[in-house]
Amino acid sequence: MKRVVITGQGTINPLGRSVAETTEAMREGRCGIGALEFRDVERLAIRIGGQVKGYDPEAEFNRQQIALYDRFTQFTLLAAREAISQSGLSFGGELAARSGVVLGTSGGGLQTSDENYRSVYEEGKNRVHPFVVPKLMNNAAASHVSMAFNLKGPSFTVATACASSNHAMGQAFNLIRCGMATVMVTGGSESMLCFGGVKAWEGLRVMSRDACRPFSANRNGMVQGEGAGVFVFEEYEHARARGAEILAEVIGFAMTSDAADIVMPSKQGAARAIRGAVEDARVPLEAVGYINAHGTGTAANDKTECAAVADVFGAHADSLMISSTKSMHGHLIGGTGAVELLACIMALRDGVIAPTIGYEEADPECALDVVPNEAREAKVDVVLSNAFAFGGLNAVLALRAA
Template identity: 80%
Template sequence: MRRVVITGMGTVNALGLDAPTTLAAMREGRSGISQLAFRDVERLTIQIGAQIHDWHPETWFNRQQILLYDKFTQFTLLAAKEAVAQSGLDFQGELGLCSGVVLGTAAGGMNTWDENYRVVYEEGKNRVHPFVVPKLMHNAAASHVSMEFGLRGPSFTVATACASSNHAMGLAFQMVRSGGARVMLAGGSEAMLCFGGVKAWEGLRVMSRDACRPFSANRNGMVQGEGAGVFVFEDYEHARARGADILAEVVGFAMSSDAQDIVMPSAKGAERAIRGAMHDAGLNADQIGYINAHGTGTAANDKTECAAVAHAFGHHADQVMISSTKSMHGHCIGGTGAIEMLACIMALRDGVIAPTIGYEEPDPECALDVVPNVAREARVDAVLSNAFAFGGLNAVIALKRV
């Protein structure tokens, strides 16, 4: 079994259009949540989100590319270019043949769906653009990334709602660890902040109208976000041989299914994934210094997740720091785990724990160290990243400092 390391990271989200800007915002505890701005937003009950404002695709893509790329693909390509540039890898020749990409998304080209439903149903037209299908398909971003960098190994997309990115990164880790690939680009992307995307989530009645306050007693729901995160997962010996700057080591991954309810989370299912990731990594609870929580800010998720952590960590639960960066960049659904991976790398590499902002009142059912409101300097050697999705699908990744 090979060791697996991360040698590049890139992101696009409401906190910043690259990794350094995003990490600076996390350190400052800055919120990327604001008033939504798109067509028909006034018809929505929920009018806030972590939206990337003033997004101008022509800055990065030509006219032909824009016709082919839904916004979720645009986000992904920009993040992937940043990650690959940082890694210093060139995929020409043999390396491209044993490298691939696996990405997560819950909705794929939601903006393309939204726009073209309008064309057909509202405007009454009988034709749509011939590129609609290749633009909206879930694997569009993965396919364009593989073409952009000449990745001819395993390339595919994972769609498991809010756990999509963690599942994608976990599978990439397993492929490199097993020798199935030498390098994998992995992460996820989502762009659901359009009328149809927000209207659908409104129906669940889990959305906040004012702020995301994970673990706070007065929390009142999640806030949607958008964006992408992409990472270069590389065989450790390959990275070391070329003198790469190693950001973190991926050491464990576990998945579990609640098999219980389509929307209500299970503490037991989450606990099994947390324990499984630690077991896979060969780590004990007292070796984990930080957990990036799923932490959506809903009543059900936060107390369930805290119960899962408390059970999995036992008497070490009060020693581990746990925070939800969704309080800043929003819940980016299928892309959220990838954006949250940045906070895990920051904890390991820089010794900075991203805070849970918006925290106002302690909740007895969330009685853990949630790093309220202000970032904290602390040396940690190992971290977990949690993702728990609708459908009862859980995915937890473990990382270590190198």
């Protein structure tokens, strides 16, 4: 089994337009959640979100590209550009043939769907743009990344709701580990912050009207966000041979299904995924120092996740740090695990643990060290990133310091 390392990372999200901006915001405990700005927002009950404000597609792409790229694809390409630039890789010949793309998204081109449903049903138009289908399809971002960077190996998209990014990165990890690929561009993106996207989530009655407060006793729901996180996963010997800077090593991955309920999480399913990732990493439970939690700010998720962590780690759970950066950037749905992996890499490389902001009141059912409100300096060698999706689909990644 080959070793897998991370040699590039990129992002655009409510906290920043780059990794440097994002990690600085995480260190400062800055909140990227605010009032939503789009057409008909006044018709919504939920009017806050982690929106990428002031974003101008025309500053990044030409008119022809914008006709092909939904907002989620644009975000992906920008994040991929940063990640691949940092890696120092260029793809040609045999390397291009052995390099691919696995990305996660839940809604795909939801902005495009929303605009065109409005055009047909509200405005009564009988024609839509001929590229609507290739613009809204879930694999659009993966396909455009492969074309933009000449990646000719295994490429596909994973859609498992809130676990999409973690599932995608887990597949990329396994493709390199088993020898099917040398380099994989991986991560995820989402852009559901449009009228139809938010209206659909309103129906679930799990949304907060004011803030995301994971693990706090007075939490009142989740807050949606948007953005992308993209990474370059590379086979260790290949990276070492070219003298690449290694950001972290991916050492374990596990995925489970609750097989229980379409929306209510299961402690057992989450615990099996957490335990499985640690076992796959072949490290003792005591080696894990930090967990980036799924931590949505809903009572069901937070209590279940804390119970699962306590169940797996036993007495060591009291020594663990566990935080939810969704308190800062919101829940990026299919892109959330990718943006949250930035916090995991920051913990390993910089010794800075991102905080859970908005924490106001202790909850006895979430009695773990949730790094409340302020970032913390701490040396950790192994971290986990949790993702637990609607549909009962769980995915956990384990990383180690390089």
